[in-house]
Amino acid sequence: MIRWFEKNAYVYSIAGTAVLLLLFMANAALSDAIREVRKYAAEVAADTPMHTAGADNAIHMRLFRAQRNLYVSGFALLLFLVIKRLMGLLSRGAQLEAAAEAALKQAEGANRAAKNLMGSDSEKVKELEREVDEMSKNGLIYISEMKSAQNDRDAMKEQAEGLQREYDRVCQLLSEHKVCRYFI
Template sequence: MSIQWTIVAGILYAEVAFVILLVLPWIRPTVWKKIFNSRLIKAVSDKSTIASYSTIFVLSLLFLDAARECAKYSHSTLLDNSVLKGAADVDTAIHMRLFRSQRNLYISGFALLLFLVINRIIGLLVRSAQLQASAEAAMKQAESATHTAKTLMNSEDGDNENVKKIEELEKELIKVKKDRDAMKDQAENLAKEYERVSDLVAKYEDGKVDKKND
């Protein structure tokens, strides 16, 4: 394996390990949000945009080059050539090159796919953490409004000002509950999307293992 494909294979293995780490169920999205919002990660991410696009571009070129090599050494183009049918050593060499080109195609394809999947998973984790924080804030606000309303209702002073405050607090409580329900629905939809992406990654990893075994 040449140096460039050794590097691509190393990137692929690192991506697989990182994806497995991201989808571990006992690491909460809030933990990932703190990590992604740390100074070190922010300092790196601010300067990594060009590197990300460059990586996608290079992996795409390698994938297309591997696909071209597969087509070049396919049976339909070379192995059926009447001049080469009797040459066993040539046939073996062509099969070897075809195998290498297919291997490179799988490596570059999975590396490119996992690079995009990682970006998607990170976005889902950050969004999930934001929704959880918003839901917790809404719950605290609702509890505070309920406590204040009960305090006013239990007080002996029943003047119009307190009645108005109670009505305003009740309206605020209703609004907060609606916001909480909406954020809960968003969190559930986000969790479903996260599970879908995780299942997709697992299927592709299983497919990769099967292809290697073949």
């Protein structure tokens, strides 16, 4: 019912005006009943000897009706206030229930989103771990290749130095042989 009133704000404003009008009418009836009771109570208190039994009965009848109207209008006003308070509490309870339901749905959605993110994060973590493993394997391969290349380089360097020494020795022998040939 509250949601219907929220959707139809014009009807809600008219209903609020009608409630205030009823409250004003109940208040007017109560004040009129109080005035009547005082008026007829004063006539009974006067108790003049000129009153006849019929006149006395008429005064008591009017006093009874005024008191009845006072009690009925007072009770109606009291019930109105109790019902208004009860409706306010029910309305607030319904709003809180709707808010709690909305918060619960929002929390469930956030929980699902967090689980999805955590699930995708764990998949990403696993994928990154696989990449790290691959890179470490590739790194080990590259390191071993680099060491073998360095060993090959060192071997070639030593071989080149050996060849250089041999070349120098052969050149020296050749130069000695040429010198010897000139002397012979």
